Amino acid sequence: MTTLVGATRTPLRARLRLFGSRLACEPGHLIGVALAIALAYLVLAPMLAVLGSSTQLTRMDAARLGGRHGDLTLAYFERVFTSPMSDHIFWTPLANTLSVAAMATALAVVFGVVLAALVTSTNIWGRKALGFLLIIPYMLPSQAIATAWITVFKNRRTAGPAGVLEALGFSPPDWLAYGQFPIVICLALSYFPFAFLLFSNGLNKIDTQLEEAAVTLGARTRTIWVRILLPLLIPTTMSVLLLTVARTLGTFAAPYVLGTPVGYTLLSTSLYSHLRSGAPGVAAVLAIVLAVFGIAMLAFDVWMVRNWQRFVTVGGKGDKRQRAKLRPMARITQTALAWTVFLVAALGPLLVMLQSTLLREPGVFRLDNVSLAYWFGFAGQPGVFTSPEIFWALFNSLTIAGTAAIICGVLGLAVGYAVVRLQGSWLSGFLRQVSFLPYLMPGMAFAAAFLTLFAVRRGPIPALYGSISLLVLVMVVTYLPYASRSGISAMMQVGREPEEAGVVLGAGFFARMLRIIGPLQKTALVTAIILPFISGMKELSLVVMLVTPGTEMLTTQSLRFLDYGFTQLANATVLIIGIVVMLMVLLLQRVTKSNLAGGLGG
Amino acid sequence: MPDIRLTSVTKTYGDKSRAVDDLTVTFASGEFICLLGPSGCGKTTTLRMIAGLEMPDSGEISVGDKIFFSSQSGQFLRPEKRELGLMFQSYALWPHMSVEQNIVFGLDMKHMPAAKKAERFAELAKLLHLEGLGGRFPRELSGGQQQRVALARMLAVSSNLLLLDEPLSNLDASLRLEMRAELKRLHHALGCTVIFVTHDQLEAMTMATSITVMNNGRIEQQGAPMDVYRRPASRFVAKFVGSPPMNMFKAGELPLLSGEVARTLGISAAGMETFGIRPEAIRLSADCDSAVLRARVDTIQPTGADWIVGLVFGNRQLFALTSEMPPRDIGAHVGIALKADGVHAFDKTGVAVERVS
Numbered sequence: 021m022t023t024l025v026g027a028t029r030t031p032l033r034a035r036l037r038l039f040g041s042r043l044a045c046e047p048g049h050l051i052g053v054a055l056a057i058a059l060a061y062l063v064l065a066p067m068l069a070v071l072g073s074s075t076q077l078t079r080m081d082a083a084r085l086g087g088r089h090g091d092l093t094l095a096y097f098e099r100v101f102t103s104p105m106s107d108h109i110f111w112t113p114l115a116n117t118l119s120v121a122a123m124a125t126a127l128a129v130v131f132g133v134v135l136a137a138l139v140t141s142t143n144i145w146g147r148k149a150l151g152f153l154l155i156i157p158y159m160l161p162s163q164a165i166a167t168a169w170i171t172v173f174k175n176r177r178t179a180g181p182a183g184v185l186e187a188l189g190f191s192p193p194d195w196l197a198y199g200q201f202p203i204v205i206c207l208a209l210s211y212f213p214f215a216f217l218l219f220s221n222g223l224n225k226i227d228t229q230l231e232e233a234a235v236t237l238g239a240r241t242r243t244i245w246v247r248i249l250l251p252l253l254i255p256t257t258m259s260v261l262l263l264t265v266a267r268t269l270g271t272f273a274a275p276y277v278l279g280t281p282v283g284y285t286l287l288s289t290s291l292y293s294h295l296r297s298g299a300p301g302v303a304a305v306l307a308i309v310l311a312v313f314g315i316a317m318l319a320f321d322v323w324m325v326r327n328w329q330r331f332v333t334v335g336g337k338g339d340k341r342q343r344a345k346l347r348p349m350a351r352i353t354q355t356a357l358a359w360t361v362f363l364v365a366a367l368g369p370l371l372v373m374l375q376s377t378l379l380r381e382p383g384v385f386r387l388d389n390v391s392l393a394y395w396f397g398f399a400g401q402p403g404v405f406t407s408p409e410i411f412w413a414l415f416n417s418l419t420i421a422g423t424a425a426i427i428c429g430v431l432g433l434a435v436g437y438a439v440v441r442l443q444g445s446w447l448s449g450f451l452r453q454v455s456f457l458p459y460l461m462p463g464m465a466f467a468a469a470f471l472t473l474f475a476v477r478r479g480p481i482p483a484l485y486g487s488i489s490l491l492v493l494v495m496v497v498t499y500l501p502y503a504s505r506s507g508i509s510a511m512m513q514v515g516r517e518p519e520e521a522g523v524v525l526g527a528g529f530f531a532r533m534l535r536i537i538g539p540l541q542k543t544a545l546v547t548a549i550i551l552p553f554i555s556g557m558k559e560l561s562l563v564v565m566l567v568t569p570g571t572e573m574l575t576t577q578s579l580r581f582l583d584y585g586f587t588q589l590a591n592a593t594v595l596i597i598g599i600v601v602m603l604m605v606l607l608l609q610r611v612t613k614s615n616l617a618g619g620l621g622g
Numbered sequence: 623m624p625d626i627r628l629t630s631v632t633k634t635y636g637d638k639s640r641a642v643d644d645l646t647v648t649f650a651s652g653e654f655i656c657l658l659g660p661s662g663c664g665k666t667t668t669l670r671m672i673a674g675l676e677m678p679d680s681g682e683i684s685v686g687d688k689i690f691f692s693s694q695s696g697q698f699l700r701p702e703k704r705e706l707g708l709m710f711q712s713y714a715l716w717p718h719m720s721v722e723q724n725i726v727f728g729l730d731m732k733h734m735p736a737a738k739k740a741e742r743f744a745e746l747a748k749l750l751h752l753e754g755l756g757g758r759f760p761r762e763l764s765g766g767q768q769q770r771v772a773l774a775r776m777l778a779v780s781s782n783l784l785l786l787d788e789p790l791s792n793l794d795a796s797l798r799l800e801m802r803a804e805l806k807r808l809h810h811a812l813g814c815t816v817i818f819v820t821h822d823q824l825e826a827m828t829m830a831t832s833i834t835v836m837n838n839g840r841i842e843q844q845g846a847p848m849d850v851y852r853r854p855a856s857r858f859v860a861k862f863v864g865s866p867p868m869n870m871f872k873a874g875e876l877p878l879l880s881g882e883v884a885r886t887l888g889i890s891a892a893g894m895e896t897f898g899i900r901p902e903a904i905r906l907s908a909d910c911d912s913a914v915l916r917a918r919v920d921t922i923q924p925t926g927a928d929w930i931v932g933l934v935f936g937n938r939q940l941f942a943l944t945s946e947m948p949p950r951d952i953g954a955h956v957g958i959a960l961k962a963d964g965v966h967a968f969d970k971t972g973v974a975v976e977r978v979s
Contacts, residue, residue, distance in 0.1 A: 034696030041698035042677060444636050517714035520675050525728035525779055526702035535727075539718040 047529045048441030052451060055431075055438055059454045062497050066469035067311075067461070073472045074304035081301065096301035100309075109302060110309075113290040120203055120275075120286060121268035127208035128264050129257065132215020135358055137245075139216075140223045143343045144355040151220070154358075156366035158213035159601045161558040161575050163273030164594045165206045168369035170277055171376050171587055173197040178281050180585020184372070187383020198282040206274045209365040211267060215260045222256035223249070241344055258324055266317045269310060270462030272561035273575075277582060288464045288561065295468060295565055304472065307465035314462055370598070373591035377404070382587070394588040404592040413577035414596065420488055420563075420573060421556025424495035429549035431496065432503025433541060436511035439504075455504035458497050463562035470494045471565060486568040498562055499552040506551075510544035543612055550608045554601050623782040623815055624686030625651050626672065631681035633667055633839075641667045642678070643839035649832075654809050655817045656830035660862070664839040665819045669785050672817065673708045674701030685783070702731075706783040707776030711791060713768050715760040721771050722756035728779035746774040749811075766797045773808070786818035790825055802829055823863045827851065835859045852963065857972040860898050866930055868898040868966070869940040876936050882915060886962050889975055894967040901943035903964020906931065906956045908949035913957025919950055933958070 043049050074096050082089045100110045135154060139147050157165065173192045174183030185192050195201055226249065234244050275286040285293070287310060295303040346354060376382060377394045397403030404410055435455050442448040458466060470493070474484040484490035518540065522532045560575040567576045574597050581590035626649040633642040642664040649655050657665040670676040672683060674690065677698060683690040690699045715724055725746060726739045734742075747753045750770040760768055769789070776784060789805065790798045806829060809816050820826055826833050827847045835842040835850065835858070843855040854860035860868050873880045873894045883899070884891040910916045920939065921932035931942045933956070942958070950956045967975040 031694065031696075034692075034694060037696030038677065038693065038698055041700070045674075045677075045698075045700060515712070517710045517712055518716055521708070521710060521714040521716075521775075522727070523675065524673060524701050524706075524708045525775070526731035527727070531731065536716055540716070 045523075046441065048438050049447075051434055052438035052442050052447045055435055056447060056450055056454070059451065059500075062493065063454050063457050063500075066466065066473045066497075067457075069473040070304045070307050070311075070465070070469040073300050074308055076301075078301060080298075096305050100302055100305045109290060109294070110287075110306070113285045113287045114309075116200070116279075116284060117269060117286040117288075120200060120207065121265050123204045124207035124211065124268055125261055125264040127204065128212040128215050129260055131208065131212035131361060132260060133219050133253070133257070135212070135216050135361060136219030136223055138354055138358050140220050141343055142346055142351075142354065144346070144351060144358055146355070146359065150358055150362060153362050153366060154216055155213045156362075156602075157210050157369075158217075159554070159558075159598065159605055160210070160366075160369070161273070161578075161594055161597045161601075162210060162271065162560055163277055163575065163578060164373070164598065165209050165365070165369050166202075166274040166277040167578065167582065167587075167590055167594055168372040169202050169206055170197075170582070171372050171382075171591060173202065174587070178585070181382045181587050184376075184383040187381070194282060198278050199284040202278045203274045203284070203286075206278065207268055207271060210274075211264050212361075212365065214267075215264065218256055218260050219253065222253050226252050255324070259321065262317050262321050262324075266314060266462070269313050270464055270561055272464060272564060273579075276564075276579065288462070291464050291468065292565060295471070300468075300472065303468050307468040310462045310465040314459075314465070318459065370595070373595055377588045377592045377595070394592065404589065404596075407589065409572065409577055409580075410574075410589070410593060410596070413572045413574045413593065416488065416571055417557055417573040417575070417597075418600075420491045420495065420571075421553050421559070424492045424499070424556050425549045425551075425553035427492070427496045428499045428503040428552040429545055431500065432505075432507035432548045433510065433545055434507070435500075435504040436507030436509075437537070439508050440511040440516065452504075452508065456501045459501035461498075463498060463559070464565070466498055467494060467562050467565045470497075485566075486570065488571055491563055491566055491571060491573075494562060494566060495552070495556050495559065499555055502555075503548050503552060506544065506548055510541055510548075514540050546611045547608065550604055550611070554604050554608075557597055557601050557604070623651050625649060626685050626783070626815070626817075627683070628668075628672075629682040629684075631668075631671065631678045631683060633664075633671060633676065633678045640664075640839045642671070645681070645839070645841065647834060647841055647844065649815065649817060649834075651815050652813060653815060654806070654829060654831040655815070656826040656833045657817065657819045657836060658823060658826040658830075658833055658862070659821065659836035659842075661821055663836045665821075665836050666787055668836070669708075669787055669817060669819050673706060673785050674699065674704050675708075704783075705780045706785060707780045708785045709772050709776050709787065709789060711788040713760075713772035713792070715768055715771055715775075717760050719759075720756065721752065721758050721760070721763070724760065724771055725756075725774045725778050727775065732779070742778060746778055749777075749808075750774045765793050766801060769793065769801060770804075777812075781812050781814050784814055784816045786816065788820055789818055790820070791822070798825075805829060824865060827863070833863075835862065837862075853974070854966060855974055857896055857898070857968040857974075860966050860968070860974075864900060866901050866941050866943060868900050869904075870896060870898045871938065872896055873967075876938060879915065879935065882960060883965050883967060886960050886965050887967055887975070889967060893969055893975055895970045896972075897965065897967040899940070899960060899966075900964035901930070901941045903961040904933075904940070904942035904944075905959040905961065906942060906944060906949055907959065908956065910955045910957035913959065915958045915960075916955050917958055918955050919948065919952050922948055922952060 075092055075094070077085065077087050077089060077091045077093050077095070079089045081087075081095070082091065085095065087093065100106055135150075138144050139150050139154070144150075170183065172184045173196055174180075175186055175192050175194065175197045176182075177194065177198070183192065183197070230248060230252070231244050234248055239247070270288060271286075272288045272292065275284070275289045276292070279285060279289060287306060291303050291306040291310070294306065378390055378392070379385070380389050380391050380393055391398075393403065395404045397406040402408070435451055439448045439451050461469070470490065471485065474481070474490055474493075477483045484493070514537075518536055519532050522536050527535065558575065559573075560579070563573055564576055564579070567573060572580065574593050578590045578593035578597075581587070581593065628645050628647050631642055631645045632640060634640050645664075645668065657668060659665045667676060671678050672690070678691055678693065680693040682692040682694065684692075688699070689695070689697045690704060691697065716727075719727070722743055726734075726743055729739045729742060743756065747756065750773055752767070752770055752774060755763065755767065755771075760771065763771065769792075786805075790801055793801060802825065805816075818829070830847055832844065833847050833850045834844045837858050843850055843859045850859060851863055854863065857870070861870055871879065873891065873896060880891055880894065880897060883897045884894060907913060915935070917933040917935040917940070919931060920934045923930040923932070928943055928945050929948050931944060931948050933940050933942055935958075948956075969975055
C-alpha cells in the first residue's frame with residue numbers, strides 16, 4: 021500500500037521545482053506575502069497593544085497599587101465600569117454619546133432624504149448647483165461648523181474675543197452656546213451631505229420603469245413615494261444610519277469645541293482627556309469600547325446586506341426620472357427650503373469664519389472696522405500670512421497627508437493586484453480582511469492603539485512619538501480600507517486577462533507593470549491618492565492625540581488657537597483647509613472626468 | 623508542429639471538485655480542434671494549462687519531445703517559451719495602445735528592429751483586413767475588427783499553435799458567420815494547429831475538424847464532428863450536440879415508443895435505460911390510422927427553411943424538425959415514423975448501447 025502511494029506521489033524535488041516556477045511566474049505571491057506581513061504588523065499589532073495596555077499595570081499604577089509593572093490586572097476595567105468614578109469616566113459620556121448620535125443621525129437622515137428628493141425628483145430652481153453646493157460641508161474639516169458656531173454664539177464663559185451675538189448686545193445662554201444642543205446641530209449639519217449623497221445615488225439607481233409601472237396602474241406621486249420609492253430606499257437608509265452613527269461615535273471636534281467648556285463629555289472626549297492626563301489604561305479600555313461599537317456596527321451592516329438582498333433592484337434601463345412639476349407656490353417654498361439648508365450648513369459657516377477674520381472688533385459691522393490685520397498681522401502680532409505656526413502647520417499637513425496619501429494609494433493598488441491575482445487562495449482572503457480591519461476602529465481608538473505601540477522602541481522600530489512618521493503611518497493604516505477597496509475594484513474591473521495577454525507574448529513583470537497595468541490604472545491611482553489626501557487634510561480625531569508641538573497640523577493648530585482664544589486665526593486656518601480640499605476635489609473631478617457623487621470615502 | 627499530449631492531467635481549485643480530472647488526450651497536429659462543453663466543464667482550464675497560465679496539480683503536458691509541464695520531473699515551461707498564441711474571450715486588447723502598438727507588442731518584447739516590426743505589421747494587417755486601422759484605438763473599432771486585432775497580435779509572434787477561448791461569443795449573429803469563415807480560412811492558409819474552446823455546439827460543428835466533448839472535467843467523446851453527431855458515445859453528448867436538442871425519454875416512460883426504438887435499433891429493451899430521438903429523425907405523415915405511432919400537433923414554429931413541430935405523445939412533449947410543410951394543423955393528429963440513424967439508446971451509466979447492424 022505504501023509503495024503504491026509513494027509511486028503516485030510527486031517526488032519532493034519535483035514539487036520544490038514546481039513551487040519555484042510558481043513563485044517566478046506569479047509575482048502576486050511575493051507581493052502578497054510582503055503585504056501580509058506588513059499589514060499584520062501595522063493593523064493587528066496596534067489592536068493587540070491596546071488589549072495589552074488595558075490589562076497590564078503601568079509603572080506608576082504598579083507603584084501605587086503595590087504590584088509590578090506589566091502585571092495582569094482588571095483594575096482599569098473596574099475603574100471604567102464599576103468604580104465610583106465610572107459615572108464620570110464612562111456612563112455619563114456613554115449616555116451623552118448615544119443621545120447625541122441618535123438625534124444627530126435622525127436629523128441628518130431627514131435632511132438627506134428630503135434634499136435628495138427635491139434635487140433629484142422635482143423642478144426646484146438651481147438643482148444642478150445644489151447638487152454640488154450641498155456637499156460642501158462634507159469637504160470642510162469636521163471642526164468648521166463648530167468653530168463657526170462658537171464664533172457666533174460664544175458667551176463670556178470662555179476667554180478670548182466675544183462672540184458676534186455678545187458683541188451685538190445679546191447674551192446667548194449656555195444651552196445655546198455649549199453642550200448637547202449645538203453639538204447635535206453641528207453634527208447633523210456636517211453629516212447630512214453624506215446622507216444626501218447616498219440617497220441621491222439611491223434614487224438615481226432606482227429603475228424608472230418601477231415607477232412607470234405604478235403610474236400605468238393609476239398611482240399618484242404621493243402613493244409612488246410612499247409605496248414604492250421610500251421602501252426601495254430602506255437599505256440605503258439603513259447604511260446611512262449605520263455610517264452616521266459610527267461617525268458620531270468617533271467624532272471629536274464638535275464635542276471638544278462645544279462640550280468641554282461646560283463639562284459635557286462624549287466617549288471620544290473622555291478618551292482624549294484620559295490619555296492626555298496620563299491614564300493610558302483607562303484610555304485603552306475606552307478605545308476597546310469604541311472599537312466594539314465599530315465592530316457591532318459593521319457586523320450589523322454585513323448582516324443587513326446579506327438579509328436585504330431582496331431589495332436590491334434588478335438593473336434596468338436607468339432613464340432619468342421625470343421630475344415632478346411643482347405648483348408655483350410649492351416650487352418657491354421648496355426652492356427656498358433647499359437653499360436655506362445650503363446657506364445655514366455651508367455658506368453660513370464660511371461667511372461667519374471669513375467675516376471674523378476681517379473685522380478688527382468682532383461683531384462691529386462698520387466699514388472702518390474692516391481690515392486685513394488678522395491676515396497680515398498688526399501691532400507685533402503675527403497674522404495668518406506671517407504666523408510661523410500656521411506656516412508650519414500647513415507644511416506639516418501637506419507633507420503628512422501627502423506622504424500618507426501616496427503610500428496609501430500605491431499600497432491600495434498593490435493589495436488590489438495581489439488579491440485579484442491570487443483570487444481563491446487564503447492569502448487573498450487574508451489581505452482583503454486585514455486591510456479592511458481598520459475600518460472597524462474609530463479614529464480615536466486607533467490613534468490610542470498606535471500611541472501605545474509606538475511610544476517606545478519596539479525591536480528594530482524606534483520610538484516614533486513626536487515624529488512625523490508616526491502620523492503618516494497611522495493615516496496610511498486608517499485610510500487603507502478605502503484605498504484597498506478601490507484598488508481591488510479597479511483591478512477587478514481590468515481583470516487578469518490584459519496582463520496574461522502580456523505574459524503569453526513574453527512581457528516580464530516590470531514590462532507588464534510599466535506598459536500594461538500602469539497605464540491602465542493611472543486614473544485609479546490618482547484617485548486613490550487624492551481621496552486619502554483630502555481626508556488627511558481634514559483629519560482631526562485621528563491625529564489630535566499624536567501631534568506634538570513640532571508636528572502640529574492645520575486642524576490641530578486651529579484647535580490650539582481656539583484653546584488660547586484666537587478665534588480669528590482658528591477660523592482662518594479652517595478656511596485654508598477648506599480651500600486646499602476644494603482645489604483637490606476640483607482636481608479629482610478633472611482627472612476622473614466625473615462628478616463627485618459617492619466618491620469621497622473618509 | 624508535433625501532436626499535443628496531455629497525460630493524467632488533474633487540476634483542483636481550492637477544496638472544490640476537480641476542474642480537470644485525470645485528463646489524458648492527444649490533439650493531432652494541424653487539426654482545428656474544438657473543446658466543447660457546458661460552462662464549468664474544465665475546457666477553459668484545460669486551454670489555460672496548455673498555455674501555461676495555470677499549473678496543473680499533477681500529470682504531464684508535452685508537445686513532441688518538448689515538455690510543457692511534468693509533475694514527476696518538476697518541469698514547467700514558462701508561457702512565453704511555449705511558442706503559442708492565445709486569444710482571450712474578451713480579446714484583452716490594451717485600451718491605451720493603438721492597434722499597431724497592440725499588434726507589435728510581442729515583437730517589442732523580442733527587441734525586433736522597428737523596420738522589421740513595421741513590415742510584419744503590414745503583413746498581418748493585409749492578412750486580417752486591418753489596413754489603415756493601425757493608428758486607431760481598440761474602443762474605436764467594431765467587435766469584428768477588435769477580434770481581428772486580437773488574432774493579429776497573437777499571430778505576430780507565433781503561428782504554429784493557436785489557442786482561442788470562446789472566440790466568437792462576443793460577436794453578434796451575423797458577424798459570427800463571417801468570423802467562422804475567417805477562422806477556417808486562416809487555419810487553412812497557415813496550416814497551424816488550432817485549439818478553441820466553446821460551449822456552442824453549432825460553432826463546434828461548423829468549424830472544427832475534431833471535437834472533444836468535455837463534462838465535469840472529463841472527456842466524454844473525441845472525434846470528427848459528424849461522428850460525434852451521428853454516433854454520440856454517451857447520453858450527455860447526445861443531448862449536448864444538436865439543435866434543437868435530442869428528445870430524451872426514460873425507457874419505461876412510454877412503452878409504445880421504447881418498443882419501437884428497441885426494434886429500430888435491433889437491441890433488447892432490457893438493457894436500455896434512456897433513449898433519444900433526433901428531431902430530424904421524426905417523420906410526420908397525415909395518415910395516422912395506419913401508423914404505429916401517433917401524436918398530436920401542439921405548436922408549429924417556422925424558421926424559414928424548416929419547421930419545428932411540437933408534438934404531444936402520451937403526456938410528453940417532443941420536437942420534430944422537418945424541411946417539409948407539416949402535414950396537419952395544430953390540434954390534429956399525425957402519424958410518426960422514426961429514422962434509424964437518428965435514434966439512440968443509453969444504458970444505466972449513460973453510455974451508448976451498441977446497435978446491432
